[in-house]
Amino acid sequence: MILSAAGAVLIAAVKRVVRIILHLTKGAAAVFWLVFISPLPLQAHEFWIEPSSFQPDPDQSITADILIGTDFLGASAIYVPDQIETFALLGTGAKSQSERYEITGRYGDRPAGKMPSGSPGLRIIVHQTAPIRLTYSDAKKFDEFAREKGFDEALVQHQSRGLPLDKITERYQRYAKSLIAVGGPEKMGAGQDRHLGLAIEIVAEANPYQWPPLQSMPVRLYADGAPLANAQITVFTRHNPRHVETAKYQTDKDGRSNFALLAGRDYLVDSVILRPMDGAVESGDAMWESIWASLTFQVPSNQKM
Numbered sequence: 001m002i003l004s005a006a007g008a009v010l011i012a013a014v015k016r017v018v019r020i021i022l023h024l025t026k027g028a029a030a031v032f033w034l035v036f037i038s039p040l041p042l043q044a045h046e047f048w049i050e051p052s053s054f055q056p057d058p059d060q061s062i063t064a065d066i067l068i069g070t071d072f073l074g075a076s077a078i079y080v081p082d083q084i085e086t087f088a089l090l091g092t093g094a095k096s097q098s099e100r101y102e103i104t105g106r107y108g109d110r111p112a113g114k115m116p117s118g119s120p121g122l123r124i125i126v127h128q129t130a131p132i133r134l135t136y137s138d139a140k141k142f143d144e145f146a147r148e149k150g151f152d153e154a155l156v157q158h159q160s161r162g163l164p165l166d167k168i169t170e171r172y173q174r175y176a177k178s179l180i181a182v183g184g185p186e187k188m189g190a191g192q193d194r195h196l197g198l199a200i201e202i203v204a205e206a207n208p209y210q211w212p213p214l215q216s217m218p219v220r221l222y223a224d225g226a227p228l229a230n231a232q233i234t235v236f237t238r239h240n241p242r243h244v245e246t247a248k249y250q251t252d253k254d255g256r257s258n259f260a261l262l263a264g265r266d267y268l269v270d271s272v273i274l275r276p277m278d279g280a281v282e283s284g285d286a287m288w289e290s291i292w293a294s295l296t297f298q299v300p301s302n303q304k305m
Contacts, residue, residue: 045070046236046270047292049125049178054266054298055209056117058183064103064113064125066176072236072244072268079109086128087113092191093121120183122191122207128198129174133286139165149272150232150248154288157276163287171277171286175200179297181209195222202233202269202295205256213263213299220256221271221293227255228273235259236268264301270294 045068052063067074081104091099103113103125117123136142139155146154158168175198183190193204205218221228229251237245239262249257261267274290 045074046072046268046294047129047174047176048072048074048268048270048294048296049127049176050296051125051178051180052111053117053180054178055181055300058117058120060117060182062115062117062180063111064115064127064178065111066113066127071246072238072266073241076110077112079105079107079112081107083130083132084127085130086126088126089115089118090124090126090196091118091121092124092194117180117182120190121181122193122209123180123182124193124196125178125180126196126198127174127176131171131173133169133171136168136170137166139168142168142170146274149274149290151274154274158287161276161287168288169286170288170290172290172292173199174292174294176294177202177296179204179208179295181207181300197225198222198293199224200228200271200273200291200293202271202293204295204297208261208267208297208299211300214261216258216260217267218256218258219269219295220254221251222255223273223291227251229253229255231255231271231273233257234270236270237262238266238268239264261299263299266296266298268294268296 047066047068050065050067052065053060056062066077068077069075087103089101089103099118101115101118103115105112105114113125113127136145139158142158143155146152159165177193177196179193192207195201195203201222203220203222205220206214208214208217219233221231221233223231230253231251233249233251235247235249237247247259249259251257271293272290274288277286277289279285
């Protein structure tokens, strides 16, 4: 569906935030991020990787923005080592699967990652956050988030567990991947996305950079190492920042889903699992756990390079 009026208003707000950050010094940007942007997950925003180029030349220096936002438009996160468990560039081909470049930086760097693109073929940028805990001030916000992500009965389940409604606690963790194609047309189609064993993970079962461009993309959703059936997947298709379409799909019994592709578009695929945490009241732990998966890639233009 095309962006709603409410979504357009929210995008305008995010754009204003991005413009503010771009005009701040690095130190001021870090403070602004921690005060104003860090709470964004409370509003169930997506989290994804956006490289400076989805199709770089071999060994080209590229950056990777870590973004939080909505409808495929977001604010750039700074590099905060304590909030990162994994940040790396991986190879995918038979000869390059063992290649791994650890992405590091200094606190406050924005974009958060900088790296050489590596040798020709498909590459995976992977980012895993540390667990973060949050509290919903009222049940309505929790219910809105749960329904948006496909968990319509979460609040009913919460009440049936005898848990309070005024302070609902959640622990969340994000797992993001981005596929980039290094080299010219004759090299970009080499390699294949693969299951990395993340707690939740979207795997592209075809190379989006192959030529001629794909007409559709088969993906598979994994959770705790196994395919996840009957789960919601949200696909954002972006032609430019003002033209984003959103569609929702369900995985089949084997954890697979398929959606149409358009040449010259950027794609963000997103899925969330929300599940209760047993013994939360007795242990003082969070009442709920959410784990988030995202995958970004680009489909080349029909005009051959």
